[in-house]
Amino acid sequence: MTPSPRPLKVFVVAGELSGDVLGAGLLRELKRRYPEASFRGIGGPRMIAAGLESLAPLERLSVMGLVEVLKHLPGLIQLRRMLRKEALEWRADVMIGIDAPDFNTGLERQLREAGIRTVHYVSPSVWAWRQGRVEGIRRAVDLMLTFLPFEAAFYREHGVPVRFIGHPLADELPLDDDALGARRALGIEHTGPLLAMLPGSRHNEVRLMLPVYLETLALLRQRQPALRAVLPAASPARRAEIEALLDEPAREAITLIDGDAALAMVAADAVLLTSGTSALEAMLCHRPMVVAYRMAPITHWIAQRVVKTEWISLPNLIARETLVPELIQHDATAPRIAALLEPLLTDPQQALRERFARMHAELALGASASAADAVAALVEKGPQAFVGEREVAR
Secondary structure (H helix, E strand, O other): OOOOOOOOEEEEEEOOHHHHHHHHHHHHHHHHHOOOOEEEEEOOHHHHHOOEEEOOOHHHOOOOOHHHHHHHHHHHHHHHHHHHHHHHHHOOOEEEEEOOHHHHHHHHHHHHHOOOEEEEEOOOOOOOOOOOHHHHHHHHOOEEEEOOHHHHHHHHHOOOOEEEOOOHHHHHOOOOOOHHHHHHHOOOOOOOOEEEEEOOOOHHHHHHHHHHHHHHHHHHHHHOOOOEEEEEEOOHHHHHHHHHHOOHHHHHHEEEEEOOHHHHHHHOOEEEEOOOHHHHHHHHOOOOEEEEEOOOHHHHHHHHHHOOOOOOOHHHHHHOOOOOOEEEHHHOOHHHHHHHHHHHHHOOOHHHHHHHHHHHHHHOOOHHHHHHHHHHHHHHHOHHHHOOOOOOOO
């Protein structure tokens, strides 16, 4: 009689709260496929609720900035040694690192060398800068899971087994949007033109971009007096900084809200935003946009020399063409932004909205379920399951 295989053992390490959300969805989907599976590693409350035995607090890995990382480096090295020992003694079948690439790829490489299959979930931006990192990734992982199709193409070109799984945000946001319903939900009674302004979630972004956005709004209202704006504050700290920068005319024209960025964008006719995830979110809300970004001069000087992409906004990167205007550094002036925004506020831009809706559908693949299918294929068939693969199985 052939003995039944032992239950699957999955070692998983998430680096921050966003990874905890992704990890929880993945663990739930793996549990559907392997009801007897067990999970160990590091995660937050959502992953623990999904069945993870967490060996250390998630906060041990949530270290940002060069100075902070250097200060915590001895502890991080010790933590990685502990995790390696635990995974080997537990005899894990697969290790999944979620984000935190500097920490996780080192652990993945050590475990892969010891015979444990490894997965990295959420690609670092190697396609944009420090492309040489892909060599280390190739040595560390049996499989890379990417949110975006151009990321998968990059890894295929460099010989890394990869699966494009779609984007979780595309799963969350509805394919059909309701502008009037969004305005009602936000308590905005205004029925005329509405601009969503997202200056950024960081202190420096608000400091550098919001004055330009306010000047842009003032210029637009000279030509369209009925124009109003909605401005979602990313956090209480950002709200305080925003309120300090608003003069009386701006206060009358702007509805300031806490969070609800996606709802604000759906409510609006067009979006002015600082590049980042917000550009992807605006695309998934099917709204025309202008991307404007300024940074410290030394940061811009460095970025010009190390960033290897033609575009900075995700809609353009995904489409591989310029669908939305990008105004960077000295080009990001109020007159130039206003000139690009005005036609977006006066014309429905139906063709662009339909293009965004199609792109949304192409990204809404059920990311957690797709990731679990890919992990299952790796466990059962090995990395050869992904050789020659061009796109995720639908």
